[in-house]
Amino acid sequence: MANNIDSNEVKLTAKDFVTDQDVRWCPGCGDYSVLAQTQRVLPDLGLPKEKIVWISGIGCSSRFPYYMNTYGFHTIHGRAAAIATGTKLANPELSVWVATGDGDLLSIGGNHFIHTCRKNIDLKILLFNNRIYGLTKGQYSPTSEKGKVTKSSPYGSIDFPFNPVTLALGAEASFVARALDRDPKHLQYVIKRAAEHKGTAFVEIYQNCVIFNDGAYSSLSEKDTRDDNVLYLEHGKPMIFGKNKDKGIIVDGTTPKVVSLTEGKYSVNDLLVHNEFDKSVVLAYLLGQMSNHAEFPTPVGIFRQISKSTYHEDMEKQIQEVKAKRGEGDLEKLLFSGNTWEVK
Amino acid sequence: MAKKKEVKSLSEVTVRFAGDSGDGMQLTGTQFSDTTALFGNDLNTLPDYPAEIRAPAGTLYGVSGFQLHFSSSDIYTPGDNPDVLVAMNPAALKINLKDLKPSATIIVNIDSFDAKNLKLASYASNPLEDDSLQGFNVIPVPITSLTAAALEGSPLSTKEVTRCKNFFALGMMYWLYGRPIEATLSWINQKFSKKPEIASANAKALKSGYFYGETTEVFATSYTVEPAPLPKGTYRNISGNQATAYGLAAASVKSGLPLFLGSYPITPASDILHELSKLKNFGIKTFQAEDEIAGITSAIGASYAGSLAVTTTSGPGLALKTEAVGLAIMTELPLVIVDVQRGGPSTGLPTKTEQADLMQAIYGRNGEAPLPVIAASTPSDCFYMAIEACRLATKYMTPVILLTDGYLANGSEPWRIPHVEELQEIKVKQRTEKEGFYPYSRDENLARPWAVPGTPGLEHRIGGLEKSHIYGNVSYEHENHDFMVRMRAQKIKNIENDIPDLEVRFEQEGDLLVLGWGGTYGAITEAVLCARKEGLKVSQAHLKYLNPFPKNTAEVLKKFKTVLVPEINLGQLSRILRAEFLVPVVNFNKMKGLPFKASEIEAEIMNLLGGKQ
Ligand code: SF4
Numbered sequence: 001m002a003n004n005i006d007s008n009e010v011k012l013t014a015k016d017f018v019t020d021q022d023v024r025w026c027p028g029c030g031d032y033s034v035l036a037q038t039q040r041v042l043p044d045l046g047l048p049k050e051k052i053v054w055i056s057g058i059g060c061s062s063r064f065p066y067y068m069n070t071y072g073f074h075t076i077h078g079r080a081a082a083i084a085t086g087t088k089l090a091n092p093e094l095s096v097w098v099a100t101g102d103g104d105l106l107s108i109g110g111n112h113f114i115h116t117c118r119k120n121i122d123l124k125i126l127l128f129n130n131r132i133y134g135l136t137k138g139q140y141s142p143t144s145e146k147g148k149v150t151k152s153s154p155y156g157s158i159d160f161p162f163n164p165v166t167l168a169l170g171a172e173a174s175f176v177a178r179a180l181d182r183d184p185k186h187l188q189y190v191i192k193r194a195a196e197h198k199g200t201a202f203v204e205i206y207q208n209c210v211i212f213n214d215g216a217y218s219s220l221s222e223k224d225t226r227d228d229n230v231l232y233l234e235h236g237k238p239m240i241f242g243k244n245k246d247k248g249i250i251v252d253g254t255t256p257k258v259v260s261l262t263e264g265k266y267s268v269n270d271l272l273v274h275n276e277f278d279k280s281v282v283l284a285y286l287l288g289q290m291s292n293h294a295e296f297p298t299p300v301g302i303f304r305q306i307s308k309s310t311y312h313e314d315m316e317k318q319i320q321e322v323k324a325k326r327g328e329g330d331l332e333k334l335l336f337s338g339n340t341w342e343v344k
Numbered sequence: 345m346a347k348k349k350e351v352k353s354l355s356e357v358t359v360r361f362a363g364d365s366g367d368g369m370q371l372t373g374t375q376f377s378d379t380t381a382l383f384g385n386d387l388n389t390l391p392d393y394p395a396e397i398r399a400p401a402g403t404l405y406g407v408s409g410f411q412l413h414f415s416s417s418d419i420y421t422p423g424d425n426p427d428v429l430v431a432m433n434p435a436a437l438k439i440n441l442k443d444l445k446p447s448a449t450i451i452v453n454i455d456s457f458d459a460k461n462l463k464l465a466s467y468a469s470n471p472l473e474d475d476s477l478q479g480f481n482v483i484p485v486p487i488t489s490l491t492a493a494a495l496e497g498s499p500l501s502t503k504e505v506t507r508c509k510n511f512f513a514l515g516m517m518y519w520l521y522g523r524p525i526e527a528t529l530s531w532i533n534q535k536f537s538k539k540p541e542i543a544s545a546n547a548k549a550l551k552s553g554y555f556y557g558e559t560t561e562v563f564a565t566s567y568t569v570e571p572a573p574l575p576k577g578t579y580r581n582i583s584g585n586q587a588t589a590y591g592l593a594a595a596s597v598k599s600g601l602p603l604f605l606g607s608y609p610i611t612p613a614s615d616i617l618h619e620l621s622k623l624k625n626f627g628i629k630t631f632q633a634e635d636e637i638a639g640i641t642s643a644i645g646a647s648y649a650g651s652l653a654v655t656t657t658s659g660p661g662l663a664l665k666t667e668a669v670g671l672a673i674m675t676e677l678p679l680v681i682v683d684v685q686r687g688g689p690s691t692g693l694p695t696k697t698e699q700a701d702l703m704q705a706i707y708g709r710n711g712e713a714p715l716p717v718i719a720a721s722t723p724s725d726c727f728y729m730a731i732e733a734c735r736l737a738t739k740y741m742t743p744v745i746l747l748t749d750g751y752l753a754n755g756s757e758p759w760r761i762p763h764v765e766e767l768q769e770i771k772v773k774q775r776t777e778k779e780g781f782y783p784y785s786r787d788e789n790l791a792r793p794w795a796v797p798g799t800p801g802l803e804h805r806i807g808g809l810e811k812s813h814i815y816g817n818v819s820y821e822h823e824n825h826d827f828m829v830r831m832r833a834q835k836i837k838n839i840e841n842d843i844p845d846l847e848v849r850f851e852q853e854g855d856l857l858v859l860g861w862g863g864t865y866g867a868i869t870e871a872v873l874c875a876r877k878e879g880l881k882v883s884q885a886h887l888k889y890l891n892p893f894p895k896n897t898a899e900v901l902k903k904f905k906t907v908l909v910p911e912i913n914l915g916q917l918s919r920i921l922r923a924e925f926l927v928p929v930v931n932f933n934k935m936k937g938l939p940f941k942a943s944e945i946e947a948e949i950m951n952l953l954g955g956k957q
Contacts, residue, residue, distance in 0.1 A: 019805070021817065021818075048800065049803050050797065050798055050799055050800045050801070050802070050803055051797070051798060053649075053797045055645070058808075065805050065807070066805050066807075066818065069803060070803050071797035071803050071804070071805075072803075072804070072805035072806070072807075073645075073648055073675075073805070073806055073807060074805065074806070074807025074808060074809065075641070075644075075671060075807065075808060076641075076667055076668060076670075076671050076808050079637060079638075079641040079668065082633065082634075082637065082638035082641040082642050082645070083641045083642065083644055083645035083648070084645055085631070085638070085642045085645060086604065086606055086631070086641065086642035086643055086644060086645025086646035086647075086648075086649070086653070087645035087646065087648055087649045087797065088645075089604070089629055089631060089642070089645075089646065090602070090604050090629070090645065090646035090647075090649035090650065090651040090653075091649040091650065091651075091796075091797065091798060093798060094649065094797050094798060111634055111635055111638070112634065112637075112638055112641075115633075115634035115638070315629060318624060319624045319625070319627060319629070322624035322625045323624070323625045323627075325625075326625045327625060328625060329593075329597075329623060329625040329626030329627065329628075331593065331594055331597045331626075331764050332763065332764045334590065334593065334623070334626075335590060335594075335761050335762070335764070336578060336580075336761055337580075338580050338581075339378050339381070339382055339527060339580060339581065340578050340579060340580045340761065341381070341382050341384065341578070341579050341580075342577075342578055342579075343384065343571075343574045343575065343576055343577055343578075343579060343760075344576060
């Protein structure tokens with residue numbers, strides 16, 4: 001079972017997931033890559049198309065469902081997670097995906113996001129984070145850096161941004177990951193891992209908006225800088241990065257530090273080893289925060305995956321328990337329950 | 345040995361229990377209602393409680409009341425003015441005195457008439473000792489100390505003993521009106537089965553109250569109100585919220601669709617959520633959402649996935665759901681939205697009733713966004729209207745708003761329980777055929793197909809953007825938008841062919857028609873009946889369908905010289921009637937957070953027909 005839905009495996013290809021609609025994102029937009037990688041991963045899940053549902057809110061990335069040949073619902077701003085929750089709970093047999101942006105999920109939809117994580121609703125949430133409002137033509141978003149100059153912040157934004165990974169961790173999401181639109185293989189890997197997870201799977205995708213925020217992630221994607229700036233998290237592996245694999249991460253008390261592996265002071269054995277399945281959220285949180293600070297590389301990969309019961313499982317279980325205890329619902333009995341009397 | 349006391353027969357009585365919100369007045373009232381219903385009287389109730397859960401004891405704003413009207417014949421309202429007031433403290437007396445009939449009986453708990461409580465109630469002098477209660481039949485009873493005496497030796501603390509006093513009062517009232525105490529005794533035993541000391545104390549207080557009435561000289565007379573000649577059948581007492589919940593459960597059974605409720609707690613609608621949460625053995629899924637918006641949007645997601653989806657709320661919640669209602673209209677998904685109206689605007693009067701969400705329900709959305717709006721007229725009617733809302737939603741693929749109100753929701757009445765086979769089936773099609781499937785094609789009702797995820801071969805995309813006719817692709821075409829806006833409107837308008845005509849009671853034409861909607865049904869009916877007894881020719885009609893209106897509405901309106909429209913708002917239905925039908929109608933409005941009294945409407949009828957007031 002390559003997915004967490006019980007179903008006979010079917011063989012499909014990426015092409016099967018392409019619709020007849022023209023894709024209307026700006027040329028060069030990072031959304032194209034996410035669409036392509038997702039279409040490549042979905043056949044691996046072995047699910048028939050009709051069991052997959054894509055639900056989105058409003059924003060550039062929320063056009064996603066129109067381009068995905070599955071069931072799709074392009075809803076209203078911020079509400080995708082809440083609508084998807086209803087869909088999943090009504091029919092747990094479905095694999096329900098949310099395509100959303102930084103404004104959609106973290107600003108207007110922030111409340112639904114944290115509560116979805118908290119309740120461990122079995123949704124796969126792909127956050128297309130371009131750190132800008134694209135569809136409304138370039139205002140700062142809740143993930144824009146402080147000081148950002150945009151149309152609505154001509155003197156620089158005075159907002160502190162959200163870090164989506166730490167926000168999701170704080171909201172008890174059971175799967176938290178990050179990937180880059182410009183690293184297709186790794187993005188595919190992360191999406192697949194999300195699909196296989198049971199519970200809320202949150203994937204932050206750094207997505208380049210060529211029109212309003214071009215180059216926001218260039219240091220993570222350009223050939224000459226990316227190796228020094230990206231830390232690939234791999235379970236059980238020490239945290240090494242750098243063009244020459246010569247840098248690593250250690251923790252001093254509760255503070256992570258970048259150390260050199262060539263100066264003789266530290267060796268691979270001193271480095272922090274990644275544990276995706278750590279019961280404690282502390283390590284994942286430390287890693288999550290590193291992207292807030294320029295001196296650290298930006299971690300990508302799976303920050304944390306834990307196992308806990310999903311909302312729909314508990315809901316079904318409770319229904320079965322009550323049925324076992326009180327018997328299958330009988331409407332006639334219900335209507336005639338309580339204090340009744342006869343008028344003859 | 346007590347003398348045999350006189351027993352007088354009455355045709356109807358209105359009783360009001362009033363005390364601190366911690367005194368258990370709602371419980372006392374509910375027990376008296378249930379017993380009275382079991383006894384066979386027709387009845388109608390009006391709970392009235394403060395928004396604060398436990399307002400400071402003894403204060404005027406902390407007074408909680410429960411009024412009930414019971415009778416040996418059909419009745420329609422909780423009674424205009426009580427014949428009997430049970431006042432547990434000075435504040436309860438002060439607040440309720442002005443409503444009483446001139447010669448009403450007032451049973452007061454004199455133990456609470458001390459300096460502190462008198463001051464809290466802003467009494468300069470003790471009303472029991474001056475002449476301010478002249479004309480009333482005041483019966484002073486030391487309820488607190490009698491309860492304490494009855495429970496002497498009980499293991500309960502003094503505070504716990506004091507809390508049993510409402511059962512003493514209830515017992516006294518049972519004796520006074522010749523009601524049996526057994527139903528309440530068994531309720532007590534069930535309710536406190538895990539706390540036998542409390543059960544036995546309450547039972548003892550109840551019995552002591554009853555015997556106090558029987559054996560002491562305090563009451564010279566007791567009363568009987570004979571059972572009402574109701575139609576044959578099995579009855580239960582039911583409140584509007586419970587009836588709504590049962591109606592939704594029934595619709596789920598009758599349609600074969602699993603019920604999904606997405607809801608956020610809000611007064612006075614939460615009891616629907618509570619009731620449905622108990623019914624998990626019906627496979628009902630209740631989702632207590634993080635906010636009102638998630639309440640409705642989760643329901644929309646469930647509807648999309650093929651459930652009978654419902655969200656329940658009150659006015660402020662409906663305001664929050666507005667945008668999502670538009671989405672359900674645009675995507676043409678079935679959804680039932682129950683709005684239990686309360687006093688507004690804003691937080692307004694959460695625990696009081698009002699009918700001021702009519703405009704919000706019919707028009708309160710961006711764009712041209714019509715949907716069916718229907719309203720229940722009595723507590724038990726909520727059951728049938730909930731089923732009707734589900735029928736319309738699934739048949740026409742549309743959200744439907746069902747309006748009830750705080751008065752219907754919390755008020756109760758005897759209900760002749762229908763058998764399941766008497767209830768209409770709800771026929772629902774969910775599309776499975778691949779051949780010729782288009783997401784925005786339409787059937788004879790102009791409804792689009794309900795093709796739920798999981799159905800092979802019908803993968804398609806819907807959304808809030810305008811869609812092309814038939815094919816359902818995103819469309820910005822001018823002609824298509826014009827077409828689709830009109831199509832959605834026509835679909836809703838056509839429902840007029842599928843609902844009953846507006847019925848006129850009494851003369852089918854004439855000088856005066858009293859036209860109401862929703863929870864004012866009882867008061868209007870009683871007012872019209874009283875006016876007719878006085879010889880006035882006045883007819884009555886009641887709208888249960890507010891959008892679209894019944895097909896014959898225009899015709900009915902034109903047959904009367906004057907149409908009087910009483911509403912608990914500033915004239916919302918009146919405006920719509922004038923706009924839709926170009927008829928002058930006469931407003932009659934009241935916005936006190938209370939239902940109409942029948943006498944208020946009757947006075948207006950007299951006024952319009954030139955009779956005496
Ligand atoms: S505005 Fe930016 S995010 Fe939107 S489609 Fe264009 S490039 Fe992509």
